[in-house]
Amino acid sequence: xxxxxxxxxxxxxxxxxxxxxxxxxxxxxxxxxxxxxxxxxxxxxxxxxxxxxxxxxxxxxxxxxxxxxxxxxxxxxxxxxxxxxxxxxxxxxxxxxxxxxxxxxxxxxxxxxxxxxxxxxxxxxxxxxxxxxxxxxxxxxxxxxxxxxxxxxxxxxxxxxxxxxxxxxxxxxxxxxxxxxxxxxxxxxxxxxxxxxxxxxxx
Numbered sequence: 001x002x003x004x005x006x007x008x009x010x011x012x013x014x015x016x017x018x019x020x021x022x023x024x025x026x027x028x029x030x031x032x033x034x035x036x037x038x039x040x041x042x043x044x045x046x047x048x049x050x051x052x053x054x055x056x057x058x059x060x061x062x063x064x065x066x067x068x069x070x071x072x073x074x075x076x077x078x079x080x081x082x083x084x085x086x087x088x089x090x091x092x093x094x095x096x097x098x099x100x101x102x103x104x105x106x107x108x109x110x111x112x113x114x115x116x117x118x119x120x121x122x123x124x125x126x127x128x129x130x131x132x133x134x135x136x137x138x139x140x141x142x143x144x145x146x147x148x149x150x151x152x153x154x155x156x157x158x159x160x161x162x163x164x165x166x167x168x169x170x171x172x173x174x175x176x177x178x179x180x181x182x183x184x185x186x187x188x189x190x191x192x193x194x195x196x197x198x199x200x201x202x203x
Contacts, residue, residue, distance in 0.1 A: 005052050011045035017054055023102065024061040034099055053095060057086075063105045066090070068188070069098050079194055091189040100134040107138045112185055113168040114143070116175065119184065119192045121145055121158050132193065133158075 001019045006012040017039060023030035032038040041050045053071035060067075068085050070078045072094030077083040085091055092098045104114055118133040125131050131149040138144070143165055147156035175181040180195055 003052070003054055005041060005050060007043040007046060007048060007050055009043060009046040009048070011043055013041075013044065015041060019055065020057040020059070022059040022061060024059070030102065033095070033102060036095070036099075038095070051095070056098075057089065058098070060102075060105060065101075065105055067092055067098065067101055069093075069095070072096075078189075085188060087188075090187060092191070093189070093193070096132070096134060097191065097193070100136075103137060104135055107135075107143075109135070109138075109143065109165070110169050110172070112172055112176075112190060113165055115184055115190060115192055116168040116172070116181065117143065117160050117165060118145065119180075119195070121147065121160075122192060125150065125156070 001017055002014050003017045004012060005015050018029075021029045023033070029038065036051070039052060039054075041052075042048070043050060053069070053073065055071065056069040058067040058069065059065070066089040068089035068091050070083065070085065070091055070093045074083050075093045078085070078091070078093060092101050101111070104111055114135050118135070121133050122131060125133070125147055131147060133145055133147050136144045136146045139159060141162040142159040143162070145158045145160065147158060150156050176185055184190060184192060184195060
C-alpha cells in the first residue's frame with residue numbers, strides 16, 4: 001500500500017508499506033519490529049530517521065496469533081470508541097506494545113498472566129497515565145519488565161520470579177470475573193494501559 005509520509009521539515013514522499021505481515025514466514029520483518037527498525041525511513045532533505053506508524057495486521061502461524069496494530073497517535077480515539085478495528089484480532093496500540101507482544105509469544109508466556117504482573121508493578125510504581133510497563137525478556141527463571149516514565153530518560157528494571165508468574169496463571173480463572181481484571185482482559189484490547197490505576201496505599 002502506498003502511504004504519504006511527511007517529515008517535520010515538511011518534506012513529503014510516498015512509500016510502499018505493508019498492511020499485513022506474517023512473522024512466522026518473514027523472519028526479517030520480525031527482527032526489524034524487535035530492533036525498532038521496522039518501517040523506518042531517512043528523510044532525503046534533512047536526513048532524520050522517520051518511524052511512522054500505520055495500521056498493520058500481524059499474523060504468527062506458529063502461535064495462531066492474529067494482532068492488529070493501532071498507531072500510538074490514535075490511542076485516545078481507539079479507547080474512546082471513535083477508531084474502528086476489524087473483528088477477530090486482538091489489538092495492540094503502538095510499536096512498543098507490538099514488540100512486547102511478540103516477545104511474550106516467543107517466550108511462550110500466558111498473555112493475561114503477564115498483564116496481571118504488569119498491573120501489580122504499576123500499582124507499586126504509580127498511575128498508568130504517566131508510567132508504562134512492558135515485558136522485555138526472560139532471564140533465567142525470571143521475567144524482566146521495563147518501567148518507563150519514572151524519571152526523564154530513565155528505564156526501571158523489575159524482575160519477577162517464575163513462581164510468581166505461575167501463581168498469576170493459577171489465579172486467572174478467578175480474576176477473570178473480578179474487577180479490574182475483567183475490564184483488563186476484555187477483548188479486543190487486553191492491556192493494563194487502558195486502565196486508570198490507583199497507586200498502592202502505603203499507610
